[in-house]
Amino acid sequence: MKSTSTFAIAAISALALTACGSGGSTGTRDSIRAVGSSTVYPFAKKVAEDFTATHPQFKSPLIESTGTGGGMKLFCAGLGANTPDIEDASRRMKKAEFEDCQKNGVTEVIELQVGLDGIAFASSKGGITMNLTPKIVYEALAAKPYGKAQTTKTWKDVDPSLPNEPILMYGPPSTSGTRDALKELILEKGCESNPEMQALKESDKDKFAQVCTEVRSDGAYVDSGEQDNLIVQKIENNRKAIGVFGYSYLEENLSKLQDLPMNGVDATYDNISSFKYPGARPLYVYYKKQHVGVIPGLKEFIDQWTKSWTKGGPLAKVGFIASPDDVQAANLKKVQDGTIMTAEGLE
Numbered sequence: 001m002k003s004t005s006t007f008a009i010a011a012i013s014a015l016a017l018t019a020c021g022s023g024g025s026t027g028t029r030d031s032i033r034a035v036g037s038s039t040v041y042p043f044a045k046k047v048a049e050d051f052t053a054t055h056p057q058f059k060s061p062l063i064e065s066t067g068t069g070g071g072m073k074l075f076c077a078g079l080g081a082n083t084p085d086i087e088d089a090s091r092r093m094k095k096a097e098f099e100d101c102q103k104n105g106v107t108e109v110i111e112l113q114v115g116l117d118g119i120a121f122a123s124s125k126g127g128i129t130m131n132l133t134p135k136i137v138y139e140a141l142a143a144k145p146y147g148k149a150q151t152t153k154t155w156k157d158v159d160p161s162l163p164n165e166p167i168l169m170y171g172p173p174s175t176s177g178t179r180d181a182l183k184e185l186i187l188e189k190g191c192e193s194n195p196e197m198q199a200l201k202e203s204d205k206d207k208f209a210q211v212c213t214e215v216r217s218d219g220a221y222v223d224s225g226e227q228d229n230l231i232v233q234k235i236e237n238n239r240k241a242i243g244v245f246g247y248s249y250l251e252e253n254l255s256k257l258q259d260l261p262m263n264g265v266d267a268t269y270d271n272i273s274s275f276k277y278p279g280a281r282p283l284y285v286y287y288k289k290q291h292v293g294v295i296p297g298l299k300e301f302i303d304q305w306t307k308s309w310t311k312g313g314p315l316a317k318v319g320f321i322a323s324p325d326d327v328q329a330a331n332l333k334k335v336q337d338g339t340i341m342t343a344e345g346l347e
Helices: 004-019 041-054 068-075 095-103 134-141 177-191 195-203 205-213 228-236 247-252 269-273 298-308 314-318 325-337
Strands: 033-036 086-089 109-124 169-171 221-223 242-246 257-259 280-288
Touching: 033 041, 033 068, 041 086, 041 298, 041 314, 068 086, 068 095, 068 177, 109 177, 109 228, 109 247, 109 269, 109 298, 109 325, 134 177, 169 177, 169 228, 177 205, 177 242, 177 280, 195 205, 228 242, 228 247, 228 257, 242 247, 269 280, 280 298, 298 314, 298 325
Parallel strands: 033 086, 169 221, 169 242
Antiparallel strands: 086 280, 109 242, 109 257, 109 280
């Protein structure tokens, strides 16, 4: 039997939701609100469209592209109709973010790995081509490669086999989960190719993170905001530029763009789903169990996600890559059982 205090907390949570408007004043919110990753955004929009079509009794969900980091701040700010119900993320929640949620009363969060994606590197059709490696990308983009001054100006400066063209890469901002994936999957791996950096990782993790993930700010890397379509437009109009974004944006624009292989492996559905491609990563959806049953349609919207994430399902049409069958089954069980996440395994 639940304790009196548990029922009291649930009652307070419900009151908070029904007493706070979306602007933080009075009233109620009768539609679902999701924030977060620009990579997950097109998938969440597709789920929302299908949800609205199959559940006309509910209002259309509001899906906002705020970046994973920015979305986590909004999501973990507290309970109530003035806070989001869902966080879409292109990386896993960090331990510090989990602790913020707990501190602010968001104590019942359900974590779902909804699928996979890859961070793709591309240029315009007929534009610059090269075979990339994590080491090449790190040495081209690092503020202080291996702790030394950044002196490279052209790709040829990085590796003699590469074009004698200025380094110019358009990519996501620091609030983006794609930027986090770029750091963890590519920059850190490139940095670790140096034995001294491997030793630094063991002796001073903070220093290692600074040296290995801080991106140069002299114009070689251009922060292009949370709209990945803007990066597509910029590289389409500049044949010497490279863009980095989620795989779905590459697939959607293959008539305009060309993939730049990483370690000789193309960013394709099969290579990402098998994790053969170095830039493969899981995608997540987090939702507040405390909002289920209070925000109309939230349970049904999450159910729509579970019906959409299968291989060959509705999301496949917009570049979505399904998780392995066992991962899908485990995450469906989380929804069915209402399993609340813990801090275990978070970094």
